[in-house]
Amino acid sequence: MEMQVSAAESSASRNKLLTLHKVDKVFGRDVVALRNMSLDICEGDFISLLGPSGCGKSTALRLIAGLMQPTNGFIRWEDGRQGESLSVVFQEPTLMPWATVEKNVWLPMRLKGISFAKVRDDIREALNLVGLSGFENSYPRELSGGMKMRVSIARAMVTRPKLVLMDEPFAALDEITRFKLNNDLLQMKVKIDCTVVFVTHSVFESVFLSDRIVIMAARPGRVMQELKVDKPYPREEDFRTSNDYAAYCRAASQALKEAQEGPRQ
Amino acid sequence: MSELAHDPVTSFVDEEERARARRELRNRIGKWILPVVVFAVGILAWDWTIRINEIPHYILPGPGLVFQTLIQDRAILLDALMVTLQITLLALLVAVIGGAGLAILFNQSRLVEMSFYPYAVVLQVTPIVAIAPLIFIYVESKLVGLLICAWIVAFFPVLSNTTLGLKSADHNLRDLFSIYGANRWQRLLYLQLPSALPYFLGGLRIAGGLALIGSVVAEFVAGAGGIGSGLAFRILEAGYRLNIPRMFAGLILIAVTGVLIYAVLSLVSHLMLRKWHESAIKRES
Numbered sequence: 001m002e003m004q005v006s007a008a009e010s011s012a013s014r015n016k017l018l019t020l021h022k023v024d025k026v027f028g029r030d031v032v033a034l035r036n037m038s039l040d041i042c043e044g045d046f047i048s049l050l051g052p053s054g055c056g057k058s059t060a061l062r063l064i065a066g067l068m069q070p071t072n073g074f075i076r077w078e079d080g081r082q083g084e085s086l087s088v089v090f091q092e093p094t095l096m097p098w099a100t101v102e103k104n105v106w107l108p109m110r111l112k113g114i115s116f117a118k119v120r121d122d123i124r125e126a127l128n129l130v131g132l133s134g135f136e137n138s139y140p141r142e143l144s145g146g147m148k149m150r151v152s153i154a155r156a157m158v159t160r161p162k163l164v165l166m167d168e169p170f171a172a173l174d175e176i177t178r179f180k181l182n183n184d185l186l187q188m189k190v191k192i193d194c195t196v197v198f199v200t201h202s203v204f205e206s207v208f209l210s211d212r213i214v215i216m217a218a219r220p221g222r223v224m225q226e227l228k229v230d231k232p233y234p235r236e237e238d239f240r241t242s243n244d245y246a247a248y249c250r251a252a253s254q255a256l257k258e259a260q261e262g263p264r265q
Numbered sequence: 266m267s268e269l270a271h272d273p274v275t276s277f278v279d280e281e282e283r284a285r286a287r288r289e290l291r292n293r294i295g296k297w298i299l300p301v302v303v304f305a306v307g308i309l310a311w312d313w314t315i316r317i318n319e320i321p322h323y324i325l326p327g328p329g330l331v332f333q334t335l336i337q338d339r340a341i342l343l344d345a346l347m348v349t350l351q352i353t354l355l356a357l358l359v360a361v362i363g364g365a366g367l368a369i370l371f372n373q374s375r376l377v378e379m380s381f382y383p384y385a386v387v388l389q390v391t392p393i394v395a396i397a398p399l400i401f402i403y404v405e406s407k408l409v410g411l412l413i414c415a416w417i418v419a420f421f422p423v424l425s426n427t428t429l430g431l432k433s434a435d436h437n438l439r440d441l442f443s444i445y446g447a448n449r450w451q452r453l454l455y456l457q458l459p460s461a462l463p464y465f466l467g468g469l470r471i472a473g474g475l476a477l478i479g480s481v482v483a484e485f486v487a488g489a490g491g492i493g494s495g496l497a498f499r500i501l502e503a504g505y506r507l508n509i510p511r512m513f514a515g516l517i518l519i520a521v522t523g524v525l526i527y528a529v530l531s532l533v534s535h536l537m538l539r540k541w542h543e544s545a546i547k548r549e550s
Contacts, residue, residue, distance in 0.1 A: 066443075087444070090437045092437060094435060094437040096455075096456070110455070111442065111445045111451055111455075112445075139540055139541050
């Protein structure tokens, strides 16, 4: 069981996609949401930002998404592009209630001025990928919470983005639905070969999903350490009940605890 | 036998569900029957009061006489109704265009909103009866004067509701639009306008009634008669001539018109929202 603490080492072999360099975010005069965060995001990474409320994990996500600018430090895309290669899934499904499922998934392309007819097949495929074939013409209110979240994921995946940012997307779902969506998300990640930054406060979710877990602490929000989950994709349901999984969970919980209280003497 | 006993539909409707079904049926029937009963009782009471007290018709006409007048004077009254309806609908149309247009303008420019919104409020809170005489001094055409009065009364609910609606788009969706690089028009067209639609339709229903009130009040103030006079003027005129039955007939027409306008606008609203908005959805349980 290998557990490494260095971020640079774990991603040395892959192409770098995005760099956060000594990023601070201060709200107002003195509310420090994030302090001195550095992170290299590499192609193919599944990174979880794990920490309690107020640890700045959502702030980090919004900074990466370009919705806010850092107070100090910088965020650099290695290939300089951002718009086309980025998508976001929020905690709420964030669908347009007045539009059908397929029209909701069309949104990213529609805003690029691409007609519906042109991308109809892509939309069908994305919906198929999340298991919602046959619901193209349903309205969001006709769907369950889990299905709405699937639409939201389809909308994020339909453009084949390089980087998908997910902000506690499954936190409001029941556990059975969440497990199912975790499995499906991993399959999708492998299929469309994207990089994911996933914000969560669930140790179990972060271990199951990610290959890098960034442990964060609150007040001020900051990165404490990084754990590597050395288990290749695709991961199947049986990983959840394996000894490895339990060990990783224990290690992550311990790291999280230390992050809150300081390391044990 | 045992199969039947486990069939929940045929054999297992519990007492609570039965009570609920009864209650629902009662409500559904009561909703239609009760207003009709109240109406009939009211008319009968009205009729009896007049017969028993032998009240002369130039003081209070009976319902029969009012109905008879409605039929007899239908030529005059319907002409007048058309005039009032025309002004009302025109005013409503201008209120919708002006109200929604101003709301969009305010939404696009915070500076314009800060500059002019207070005056929209001033216009709204000043009673139209007090403004109308001035308008008729400066505006040559009576029709235009009436239109302006009705518009002043009707446009505000459309403006304020649409303004609120344009601001009420889901904040995550707004972020999403930013991330996907939406420009200002895409944002307005695909996000803000659909979000504002339920609010706008709520304002529209209020504005429909207010446009009618505005045009009737303005007509009372304008007073001048002759050809092309609306219902309010006919009521005034009938009053001068002590033709009380015709006053009632005119009043009934105005009330019915108001109800119809509200019903039509409610239907429009329902049709536009029924597929997706919470307000138009019937809950199953």
